[in-house]
Structures are given as C-alpha cells and as structure tokens.
C-alpha cells in the first residue's frame with residue numbers, strides 16, 4: 001500500500017511526521033507554492049501533477065492505493081478533483097478539514113463569499129491588511145482604489161505590488177497574538193481580510209484584531225468535495241491505520 005498525502009497545511013506536516021515515524025509507505029505532495037518549504041520527513045514530490053490526466057498517470061505509475069487530502073480549506077480545485085477521481089478509481093480518499101472559525105464575543109466580522117465584495121464594506125482611506133495570500137491579490141483590484149492594501153506573503157515578491165497604494169509584507173507563520181498586535185499597530189491597520197481557514201495557531205490574527213478593535217472581513221469557505229471527511233489529525237491517522 002502506498003498512501004499519497006496531499007500536503008500544504010500544518011495538519012499535513014503533523015501527519016507526515018507521524019507516518020514517517022511509523023515507517024508507513026507514503027509519499028507527500030506539495031504544490032510548490034512556497035519556495036523553501038520545511039522537509040516533510042516523507043519522500044516528497046513537488047509541483048502540480050499536470051492537471052487531471054497527469055494526476056491519473058501519477059497515481060498509476062507510483063502505485064498509489066489511497067489518498068489522504070490534507071490541503072487547505074480554500075484549495076478547492078485539488079480537493080474536488082482528487083475526491084472525484086478516487087471515487088471513480090475505487091481508491092480510498094479522506095479529506096482532513098479543520099472546523100471553520102465562528103465569531104466570539106467582541107468580534108466584529110462581515111462574512112462574505114467573494115473578495116470583490118469587500119469594497120462595498122470598507123471605507124475609502126482605510127488601511128487594509130490582507131492575510132489572504134498573493135494568489136488572490138488581483139481580486140482586490142476594486143478595493144485598492146482609495147485604500148492602502150498590505151498583503152502578507154511567505155516569500156519575497158518577484159513582481160512589484162500590483163496597486164498604486166500598498167505593499168507586500170514578508171512573514172512566515174506562525175505568528176503569535178503579540179506579533180500580530182505589533183504588526184497591525186505598526187501599519188495602522190483599520191481592517192483585516194481573512195479566509196476562514198480555521199485552526200488554533202492562525203487564529204492569533206483574529207484575537208489581535210478583537211483586542212485592537214479592528215474590523216474583519218471573513219471570507220467564507222468554498223464548497224467542499226462530497227467525500228469522507230474528518231476534522232483532526234488523530235482521526236486521519238486512525239483512518240490510515242484502518243486501511
């Protein structure tokens with residue numbers, strides 16, 4: 001049995017470490033979005049599979065017999081495609097999806113489905129911190145008019161900031177609540193835009209926003225695959241054990 005672990009999250013890192021420690025035959029797969037990712041501890045392949053046909057070829061050639069999908073809740077394309085192909089091929093597939101965040105007392109959130117709608121809620125002149133990554137930055141083009149955008153990303157940018165006002169900010173998570181308070185204060189942030197990724201560690205930015213009275217646009221998750229799903233690393237490891 002060779003398990004394919006679709007990685008790219010903190011959960012995937014923990015699962016990879018455990019599978020490696022148990023000596024399970026498994027391969028981790030990273031999209032290649034981060035230039036210098038931490039080693040997974042498992043044999044690791046990097047980069048897209050080359051679309052659906054490439055994925056099918058890879059599964060066949062590498063003798064993959066099950067897929068554990070621990071990609072990000074917003075990595076919708078890879079999750080939906082993989083779940084569908086596994087169903088078709090009769091391969092066991094499990095998605096690990098941490099629970100979404102819900103507002104707590106003192107939080108001031110606007111929940112939206114689309115980045116483009118943020119401009120309807122955030123006033124002109126505001127400084128907006130985008131904790132949404134560089135991939136979706138173009139979707140904030142309308143928001144950039146009359147507002148300063150700060151987009152945090154892990155790697156130094158290889159292209160200039162696409163809007164007239166604002167900049168990239170380089171930083172590799174995790175960030176503590178104190179780190180986030182310092183960052184938001186230093187940049188005089190008025191609004192924070194976040195994807196509803198869920199998880200304890202990345203929650204620090206929401207706690208910092210609450211303490212500083214910063215308003216939050218919370219982007220709702222895209223639809224998830226119609227497939228077997230668990231919320232925790234422990235449940236995922238139990239599933240592997242039972243295969």
Ligand SMILES: NC(=O)c1ccc[n+]([C@@H]2O[C@H](COP(=O)([O-])OP(=O)(O)OC[C@H]3O[C@@H](n4cnc5c(N)ncnc54)[C@H](OP(=O)(O)O)[C@@H]3O)[C@@H](O)[C@H]2O)c1
Pocket residue numbers: 006007008009029030031033046047048049050051052054055070071072074075076077078079132133135195
């Ligand atoms: N979206 C986010 O906000 C976010 C945040 C943190 C981390 N990540 C991680 O970054 C990766 C890319 O995210 P995304 O939103 O671009 O995904 P996506 O839109 O669902 O996938 C786009 C393409 O990236 C490739 N891909 C994605 N995950 C892969 C993996 N684990 N191994 C090999 N190829 C992969 C596939 O290319 P081919 O079609 O060529 O196979 C896929 O079609 C994911 O692994 C995800 O866990 C995403």
